[in-house]
Amino acid sequence: MDREQKGLAILGSTGSIGTSALDVVRRYPERFRVVTLAGGTNMELLKRQAEEFRPELVSVLESDAASKLKRELGIPVKAGAEGAIEAAIHPGVKTVVSAVSGAAGLLPTVAAIRAGKDIALANKETLVLAGPLVMEEVKARGVRLMPVDSEHSAVFQSLLGHRAEDLTRVILTASGGPFLKRRSDSLHSVTPDEALRHPRWNMGRKISIDSATLMNKGLEVIEASFLFGVPAEKISVVIHPESIVHSMVEYADGSVISQMSSPDMRGPIAYALSFPERIEAGLKRLDFSRLMLDFSSPEPGRFPCLALAYAALKEGGTHPAVLNAVDEVAVEMFLKGRLPFTGIPEVIAAALGRYQGRRLSSIEDVIEADRWGREEARSLIEALN
Numbered sequence: 001m002d003r004e005q006k007g008l009a010i011l012g013s014t015g016s017i018g019t020s021a022l023d024v025v026r027r028y029p030e031r032f033r034v035v036t037l038a039g040g041t042n043m044e045l046l047k048r049q050a051e052e053f054r055p056e057l058v059s060v061l062e063s064d065a066a067s068k069l070k071r072e073l074g075i076p077v078k079a080g081a082e083g084a085i086e087a088a089i090h091p092g093v094k095t096v097v098s099a100v101s102g103a104a105g106l107l108p109t110v111a112a113i114r115a116g117k118d119i120a121l122a123n124k125e126t127l128v129l130a131g132p133l134v135m136e137e138v139k140a141r142g143v144r145l146m147p148v149d150s151e152h153s154a155v156f157q158s159l160l161g162h163r164a165e166d167l168t169r170v171i172l173t174a175s176g177g178p179f180l181k182r183r184s185d186s187l188h189s190v191t192p193d194e195a196l197r198h199p200r201w202n203m204g205r206k207i208s209i210d211s212a213t214l215m216n217k218g219l220e221v222i223e224a225s226f227l228f229g230v231p232a233e234k235i236s237v238v239i240h241p242e243s244i245v246h247s248m249v250e251y252a253d254g255s256v257i258s259q260m261s262s263p264d265m266r267g268p269i270a271y272a273l274s275f276p277e278r279i280e281a282g283l284k285r286l287d288f289s290r291l292m293l294d295f296s297s298p299e300p301g302r303f304p305c306l307a308l309a310y311a312a313l314k315e316g317g318t319h320p321a322v323l324n325a326v327d328e329v330a331v332e333m334f335l336k337g338r339l340p341f342t343g344i345p346e347v348i349a350a351a352l353g354r355y356q357g358r359r360l361s362s363i364e365d366v367i368e369a370d371r372w373g374r375e376e377a378r379s380l381i382e383a384l385n
């Protein structure tokens with residue numbers, strides 16, 4: 001039987017997740033069709049992607065670059081946040097791969113949900129910033145929101161066929177990043193190059209630094225809480241350096257269900273796009289005769305960002321949006337050499353300590369909290385320099 005091709009918008013197509021998603025599409029031209037592509041500033045790669053996948057519309061960050069690319073490709077090329085939204089809601093798009101990095105991913109994802117598109121969600125910030133609002137919209141529009149984060153994909157898979165009321169704990173695994181074994185008293189002198197060298201995953205710069213501080217896991221705890229409707233108290237984090245067990249769910253009888261595979265983001269991306277079918281996406285098969293799996297607890301002193309994320313989740317409202325905004329600025333400043341590695345949690349703690357929380361009742365509340373967090377972070381970092 002002929003299968004109808006699924007029309008895709010790939011937001012963040014030039015990034016680590018975006019290129020992996022396109023690799024999955026390349027393997028299954030009969031299943032998937034790229035309808036739109038949205039990138040940021042990497043024009044050379046975006047142009048190559050557009051020439052290969054022949055989308056109907058492309059979007060980029062800057063308008064000058066958009067005009068140039070439009071002349072070269074001969075198709076509509078839009079710019080800025082509006083451009084990414086157009087790419088997300090374009091007719092013919094059935095599923096949006098939301099893989100822009102950072103808070104910039106929120107608005108196009110929300111627009112896509114409101115336009116009735118299914119979402120394959122890599123941009124965890126969408127749920128960190130506006131989880132309750134986004135989940136309400138997903139329900140109201142009857143769209144499917146599939147996690148792409150490997151941990152959340154694993155939890156999703158471990159929940160299938162089980163009763164939600166029997167769940168006692170969600171256990172997210174964390175590789176521990178490049179500084180798991182480094183002496184804590186030497187972390188202040190970590191360089192951006194050292195922090196970017198992740199032992200297991202090849203990812204974008206922001207998420208790589210967040211993996212080194214474990215803020216990425218903190219953001220994932222928040223994401224999991226909203227996505228699966230599980231309170232912070234029922235979510236724990238365990239260090240698992242091999243990144244083979246992608247996460248687990250514990251049930252009332254003490255049974256634990258996990259999902260395992262070699263660490264390759266094409267796995268969860270393909271699953272999110274083909275669910276409920278499973279398709280081959282190039283993953284190396286596990287050889288259990290050679291596997292050694294280690295688990296340990298994260299040291300709070302080494303990874304203070306994790307506790308900050310739990311605290312923001314428990315505070316609720318717009319606290320997670322402020323946490324994320326301050327972290328985005330702090331990471332950017334660390335990468336520019338203007339903040340030491342250990343300054344990242346210090347700035348986040350200081351900003352959250354000064355934040356007079358707000359209720360989260362609209363996307364405008366999120367935008368305001370994001371703006372406050374960024375301003376506060378900049379002035380705190382300025383005062384340190």
Ligand SMILES: NC(=O)c1ccc[n+]([C@@H]2O[C@H](COP(=O)([O-])OP(=O)(O)OC[C@H]3O[C@@H](n4cnc5c(N)ncnc54)[C@H](OP(=O)(O)O)[C@@H]3O)[C@@H](O)[C@H]2O)c1
Nearest residue numbers: 012014015016017039040041042100101104122123203204
């Ligand atoms: N990488 C992973 O393994 C992984 C795993 C789980 C979840 N995630 C999540 O997936 C998201 C993407 O991560 P990544 O590692 O793929 O990041 P990345 O490699 O840095 O890619 C980010 C993508 O977003 C685009 N972009 C950045 N700012 C933009 C803006 N303002 N408007 C439009 N496009 C913009 C970039 O464009 P240019 O490069 O062209 O400028 C690029 O295409 C993040 O939320 C991350 O937490 C990633």
